[in-house]
Amino acid sequence: MSNVITICGSLRKASFNRMLANALPGLAPAGMTIKASPTIEMPLYSADLQAEGFPPAATALGDAIRAADGVIIVTPEYNYSVPGALKNAIDWVSRMKDQPFANKPVCLQSATQGPLGGARMQYHARTIMVFLDAFVFNKPEIFVGMAQNKFDEKTGELKDEATRTIIKQQLEGFEKFIERHKHHKA
Amino acid sequence: MANSLKIVTICGSLRKKSYNASLARLLPQLAPSDMTISAAPGYESFPHFNQDLPVPADVMVLADAVRAADGVIIVSPEYGWTIPGALKNALDWISKTKDQPFKDKPIALQSASVGPLGASRMQYHMRQTLASIDALVFVKPEVQIAFAKDKFDPETVALTDQASIDLIRQQLEAFGKFVRRVQV
Numbered sequence: 001m002s003n004v005i006t007i008c009g010s011l012r013k014a015s016f017n018r019m020l021a022n023a024l025p026g027l028a029p030a031g032m033t034i035k036a037s038p039t040i041e042m043p044l045y046s047a048d049l050q051a052e053g054f055p056p057a058a059t060a061l062g063d064a065i066r067a068a069d070g071v072i073i074v075t076p077e078y079n080y081s082v083p084g085a086l087k088n089a090i091d092w093v094s095r096m097k098d099q100p101f102a103n104k105p106v107c108l109q110s111a112t113q114g115p116l117g118g119a120r121m122q123y124h125a126r127t128i129m130v131f132l133d134a135f136v137f138n139k140p141e142i143f144v145g146m147a148q149n150k151f152d153e154k155t156g157e158l159k160d161e162a163t164r165t166i167i168k169q170q171l172e173g174f175e176k177f178i179e180r181h182k183h184h185k186a
Numbered sequence: 187m188a189n190s191l192k193i194v195t196i197c198g199s200l201r202k203k204s205y206n207a208s209l210a211r212l213l214p215q216l217a218p219s220d221m222t223i224s225a226a227p228g229y230e231s232f233p234h235f236n237q238d239l240p241v242p243a244d245v246m247v248l249a250d251a252v253r254a255a256d257g258v259i260i261v262s263p264e265y266g267w268t269i270p271g272a273l274k275n276a277l278d279w280i281s282k283t284k285d286q287p288f289k290d291k292p293i294a295l296q297s298a299s300v301g302p303l304g305a306s307r308m309q310y311h312m313r314q315t316l317a318s319i320d321a322l323v324f325v326k327p328e329v330q331i332a333f334a335k336d337k338f339d340p341e342t343v344a345l346t347d348q349a350s351i352d353l354i355r356q357q358l359e360a361f362g363k364f365v366r367r368v369q370v
Contacts (some may be wrong), residue, residue: 045265081269
């Protein structure tokens with residue numbers, strides 16, 4: 001039994017990554033519930049601002065991560081790396097006491113219209129997760145390339161069967177990874 | 187003497203007493219005689235990148251400044267072993283403007299950190315991002331100022347370490363040559 005949140009790195013309405021995040025509850029194994037995190041939109045990080053206190057949106061996101069058994073980051077790749085808006089949210093959360101990502105099981109997914117499916121972004125995200133001391137799930141990796149052919153752009157539904165199957169496998173693996181981690185903590 | 191090169195700096199930190207902002211402010215004094223260096227317009231007012239939004243006017247101001255410059259020096263801290271989100275957000279916006287200003291633009295990187303690595307992990311991620319926007323990134327010498335606490339004055343935040351100052355002069359001189367070599 002695990003409660004998992006998705007953090008989506010795209011802010012646009014018709015985002016393929018948001019469609020992907022929205023597909024996850026329907027692909028999750030029994031016992032895993034998946035919900036969207038609070039927003040990643042928060043002021044641009046500055047240590048001077050932090051001295052005045054964390055913005056409410058940062059606190060809400062940090063609390064949601066702390067309360068979850070696992071986090072799935074579902075994000076596009078911008079300029080071969082992590083979107084600035086998502087990185088900004090991570091910059092805030094990483095400064096918190098009782099840092100929310102520490103020892104947190106984290107899983108990565110991405111969709112792009114190109115052939116690589118956001119792989120370059122994911123390997124940068126893995127570097128960041130080392131800094132955050134997160135516990136990052138390895139394989140299978142989810143890189144949804146050529147996303148425009150795999151989602152129904154009107155309904156937002158993930159219709160590609162091979163992609164649905166590998167996501168189910170990842171979520172099953174992630175569920176076991178979370179359970180194993182719980183035993184370690186106990 | 188050829189025309190003076192016009193270089194702008196973009197700083198990745200928004201805090202007032204930032205080592206990196208101090209470093210960027212120092213560069214005009216260390217520039218070779220054929221180079222003028224000034225700060226590019228800021229990006230603090232940029233919204234979070236969202237493809238649904240029109241390109242904000244402030245983004246165009248920074249994009250135009252990059253386009254008008256002969257080269258850009260990005261001076262940035264490392265946050266979470268990579269590029270600060272605020273700076274990456276600015277690059278994400280600029281990369282979407284028409285006549286994308288970083289294309290074929292000579293870029294040099296500088297960074298300072300309080301740890302031992304001088305924000306080098308940020309620089310190598312930045313090189314990957316700059317490849318995506320087709321910039322021409324200067325190679326060596328690299329300026330990665332480690333243990334910044336020992337090298338900047340604690341009160342004024344001015345860089346006091348002579349070895350770092352010498353290295354920056356070398357980089358700026360070599361960057362000037364690089365800019366002239368790649369200019370069409």
